[in-house]
Amino acid sequence: MAESQRYEFAQHWFVTCPKGLEFLLADELSAFGAQQVKQTVAGVSCQGDLSLGYRICLESRLGSRVLMPLLDAPVHTAEELYAAVQSIAWIDYLRPSGSLSVDFNGQTAAINNTHFGALKVKDAIVDQLRDLTGQRPSVERQNPELRINVHLAKGRGVIALDMSGESLHRRGYRLKAGAAPIKENLAAAVLLRAGWPAQSEQLECLVDPMCGSGTLLIEAAMMAADIAPGLLRQQFGFSRWIQHDRTLWQSILAEAKARAEAGKAAFRWRLWGSDQDAEVLKRARENAQRAGVAQWIDWQEIPLAQLKNPGASGKGLLITNPPYGERLGDTQHLMFLYRQLGHLLKQEFAGWQAGVLTSNPDLCKVMGLKSHKSYALYNGALESRLFLFDVFAERVQDAETASEVKTPVVLSETVQMLVNRLQKNRKNLSRWLKKSEIECYRLYDADIPEYAVAIDVYADQVIVQEYQAPAHIDQIKAFSRLSDVVLAVSEVLGIPTDEVVLKRRKRQQGTDQYERQDHTENFRTVQEHGCRLQVNLQDYLDTGLFLDHRPVRLKIQQLAQGKEVLNLFCYTASASVHAARGGALSTTSVDMSATYLDWAKRNFQLNQFDLKAHKFIREDCLKWLKRQTAASYDLIFMDPPTFSNSKRMEGVLDVQRDHVELIEDAMRLLRKDGLLIFSNNNRRFKMDYDALAKFEIRDITPSTLDPDFKRNPRIHSCFEIRYRGN
Structure with a gap:
C-alpha cells in the first residue's frame, strides 16, 4: 500500500458525533444507504456517492460534522504537513478569490500547537493558489466558502x-437555552434509546416534566413528523463549494420537504412539557415555534410536585434530563428532586415507560425504580448515563377505599427519636418565644449525632442546614438521614416537606458567602425587637440575619440612644437597624459586598428611617480602618469572619491571627468614653489579653446567648472593650 492514499471523489465519508452515539449513528447511516460502515471513537466512516453526503447533512439527527477526506498521508513535521496539503489540487475545490477556514486537531512531537498547525495548512493552500493564479483566498472564520478539517493521530x-x-x-431553532442545556443530537439519541419513534405506534403521549428550553420535546416532534433536522438551516459547508451539485441538492431537499409535509398531516401524538421557570418555558415555546412543531406541544408552568398525568388512556413515554451538575445544585438536595420524580412516576404514570439522563447514577438510586437498561452517553465532555424504566404503580389500598382513607405516615424508630427531640426543644422554648415576641429562632443544632443539621425557624418558614459530612460518608446514607430530618420537621411544625428549605454548611472560601446559590428573589420580612428585617432563605449561603447575634443586636439597640454608631463587616446591617431603632444619632455601616449593602438599605427603608443620617460604605474594612484617624464614634460593633481570602481584600484575614490589629485599629476610632463590642464565630477563638493590656476587656459571651443557643455555647465569642479608666 502506498505511503499516501487518495480517495475517489465523494466516495469516502467520516461523520463525527458525541461519544456514546457511534452505534446509533452507524445504524442511521446504514438506513441512508451508506456502505462499508465502520465505527470508531466519536465517529463513523462509510462510503457512498455525493447524494449520501448531502443526505447526511440534511437528515442526520445524530452526527456533528460530515467530512469528506481528500488525503490520508504520513505527517510528523511541519514540512511534511505543508507538503501533504500542497499535494492536493485546491483549484478543484476553492475559487482563488474565495474564503476558507481551517479546523485543526491532534498533534505530533513537532506540531504541538493547533493554531500553528492550522496556520501551516492555510499557508500551503494560499501559497498554491497564489502561485497558480496570482490570486489568494482570504481567511474567514464565521462563514467561509470552504471549511477544511485536518486531524493528526x-x-x-x-x-x-x-x-x-x-x-x-445546531438545527437553527434554539437561539437561547436554559442552564446546562442538552445538545440536540444527544437529545435525539436519548429518544432513540428510549424507543422513540420506533415504538411510537404503541404510545400516544410523551411528557418531559423538567423540560427547560424544550429540546427533548422538539426533537421528539420532529422525529415523529419525519421533519429532517437540517430543513431549518440556511447554509451548509458545501453551499458555496465550487463542485456543489445544486440540482442534486434541490432534489434531495424537495424529497425531505415532501416527507415532512406528509408527516405533519399524519401527526397523532400528544406532547407535554412542564417546568417551574417561566423564562425558560418562554424560550421553549419560541424554540418550538421556530422548529414548526408548536401546535403539537402543550406547556405548563408548574413544579414537579404538581405534575399530573395529562390524561392519556393508553401508554406513554416520560423522558427527562433533570439537573445533575454541581453548578445547578448540591447532590444531597438533588436527591430529593429525583426521589420526588420516582414517586411521581409510580403515582401518576403507572404502565408508562420512562427515561432519565443523568451524570450522577447515585441520584437515580433514590428514585425507588429499577432500570431495565442503561446506556453510557456524553453531554459534551460530561459522561452521562441514560436509565430506562418500566413504571409500575405503588401498592395502594383497595381501590374503593384508597381515595377516601389517608394512610398515616409511619415513622421509623430513629425518625421518632428526632421528632421527640424537636417537640421537647419546642416546648422548652415556647414560653421564652411568647414573652420575647421572637419570630426567628434555632430549634435544633446537631443535638443527636446521627442528625448533624441545624434547624432554624423564620416565622412560617423553616431552613435545614446540613453540616458537611466527611468525604467517606456514603451519599445515599447521608441523604436518607436528611430525608428523616425533613419528615420530622414536617411532622412537628406542620410544614409540607417540599417547603422545607435545605442548605449545606461548609467553610466559606473567597467570595462564597457573597455569591448567589439560587435566584428565587423570595425575600420575606420578619420582626425582631421592634425592627423589621428582610430575610431570604434560598438565594444565598446565609439568610441575611445571624440568629445567634440576636441578644447583641438588642444590647446595641439599648445602648444607642444619642450615639454615633459604627458597624464593621456589617453584612445586611441588622445591627445598624437596631441602633437606629434605639435612637442613634447616626450609623455608619461598612462592608465590601454591594449585594449586602443594597440589602442593608432596604432594611432601613422597611423601618422608615431617613437614610440621610445613615452611611453605607462599600469597602474592605481592613483598608478603610487604616485610613481613618478621627475618634468619631461612641459605639462600635465589629463581627469579622473567621477567615476570608476574598479577591476583594488585600491579603488574607484570619481572625485569630489578626484580631489584635483589628481591635487596635477600631479603638483608634472610638471616643474615650465609648464602647467596642467585638465578636466572631471562631469556635476556638482565644483573646490575646496581654497584647491588648492597655484596654479593659470583658468576655460577655454567656450573656449574648439566648435560650435557643445555650445548647451550643461556642457558637460565637463576644467581648466588651473600653479604654481603661472609663
Whole structure:
C-alpha cells in the first residue's frame, strides 16, 4: 500500500458525533444507504456517492460534522504537513478569490500547537493558489466558502472538506437555552434509546416534566413528523463549494420537504412539557415555534410536585434530563428532586415507560425504580448515563377505599427519636418565644449525632442546614438521614416537606458567602425587637440575619440612644437597624459586598428611617480602618469572619491571627468614653489579653446567648472593650 492514499471523489465519508452515539449513528447511516460502515471513537466512516453526503447533512439527527477526506498521508513535521496539503489540487475545490477556514486537531512531537498547525495548512493552500493564479483566498472564520478539517493521530494526517459547516446539532431553532442545556443530537439519541419513534405506534403521549428550553420535546416532534433536522438551516459547508451539485441538492431537499409535509398531516401524538421557570418555558415555546412543531406541544408552568398525568388512556413515554451538575445544585438536595420524580412516576404514570439522563447514577438510586437498561452517553465532555424504566404503580389500598382513607405516615424508630427531640426543644422554648415576641429562632443544632443539621425557624418558614459530612460518608446514607430530618420537621411544625428549605454548611472560601446559590428573589420580612428585617432563605449561603447575634443586636439597640454608631463587616446591617431603632444619632455601616449593602438599605427603608443620617460604605474594612484617624464614634460593633481570602481584600484575614490589629485599629476610632463590642464565630477563638493590656476587656459571651443557643455555647465569642479608666 502506498505511503499516501487518495480517495475517489465523494466516495469516502467520516461523520463525527458525541461519544456514546457511534452505534446509533452507524445504524442511521446504514438506513441512508451508506456502505462499508465502520465505527470508531466519536465517529463513523462509510462510503457512498455525493447524494449520501448531502443526505447526511440534511437528515442526520445524530452526527456533528460530515467530512469528506481528500488525503490520508504520513505527517510528523511541519514540512511534511505543508507538503501533504500542497499535494492536493485546491483549484478543484476553492475559487482563488474565495474564503476558507481551517479546523485543526491532534498533534505530533513537532506540531504541538493547533493554531500553528492550522496556520501551516492555510499557508500551503494560499501559497498554491497564489502561485497558480496570482490570486489568494482570504481567511474567514464565521462563514467561509470552504471549511477544511485536518486531524493528526499516530503519525498520520487526514485532510478533509467539512461539508456540514456549522455543527449539525445546531438545527437553527434554539437561539437561547436554559442552564446546562442538552445538545440536540444527544437529545435525539436519548429518544432513540428510549424507543422513540420506533415504538411510537404503541404510545400516544410523551411528557418531559423538567423540560427547560424544550429540546427533548422538539426533537421528539420532529422525529415523529419525519421533519429532517437540517430543513431549518440556511447554509451548509458545501453551499458555496465550487463542485456543489445544486440540482442534486434541490432534489434531495424537495424529497425531505415532501416527507415532512406528509408527516405533519399524519401527526397523532400528544406532547407535554412542564417546568417551574417561566423564562425558560418562554424560550421553549419560541424554540418550538421556530422548529414548526408548536401546535403539537402543550406547556405548563408548574413544579414537579404538581405534575399530573395529562390524561392519556393508553401508554406513554416520560423522558427527562433533570439537573445533575454541581453548578445547578448540591447532590444531597438533588436527591430529593429525583426521589420526588420516582414517586411521581409510580403515582401518576403507572404502565408508562420512562427515561432519565443523568451524570450522577447515585441520584437515580433514590428514585425507588429499577432500570431495565442503561446506556453510557456524553453531554459534551460530561459522561452521562441514560436509565430506562418500566413504571409500575405503588401498592395502594383497595381501590374503593384508597381515595377516601389517608394512610398515616409511619415513622421509623430513629425518625421518632428526632421528632421527640424537636417537640421537647419546642416546648422548652415556647414560653421564652411568647414573652420575647421572637419570630426567628434555632430549634435544633446537631443535638443527636446521627442528625448533624441545624434547624432554624423564620416565622412560617423553616431552613435545614446540613453540616458537611466527611468525604467517606456514603451519599445515599447521608441523604436518607436528611430525608428523616425533613419528615420530622414536617411532622412537628406542620410544614409540607417540599417547603422545607435545605442548605449545606461548609467553610466559606473567597467570595462564597457573597455569591448567589439560587435566584428565587423570595425575600420575606420578619420582626425582631421592634425592627423589621428582610430575610431570604434560598438565594444565598446565609439568610441575611445571624440568629445567634440576636441578644447583641438588642444590647446595641439599648445602648444607642444619642450615639454615633459604627458597624464593621456589617453584612445586611441588622445591627445598624437596631441602633437606629434605639435612637442613634447616626450609623455608619461598612462592608465590601454591594449585594449586602443594597440589602442593608432596604432594611432601613422597611423601618422608615431617613437614610440621610445613615452611611453605607462599600469597602474592605481592613483598608478603610487604616485610613481613618478621627475618634468619631461612641459605639462600635465589629463581627469579622473567621477567615476570608476574598479577591476583594488585600491579603488574607484570619481572625485569630489578626484580631489584635483589628481591635487596635477600631479603638483608634472610638471616643474615650465609648464602647467596642467585638465578636466572631471562631469556635476556638482565644483573646490575646496581654497584647491588648492597655484596654479593659470583658468576655460577655454567656450573656449574648439566648435560650435557643445555650445548647451550643461556642457558637460565637463576644467581648466588651473600653479604654481603661472609663
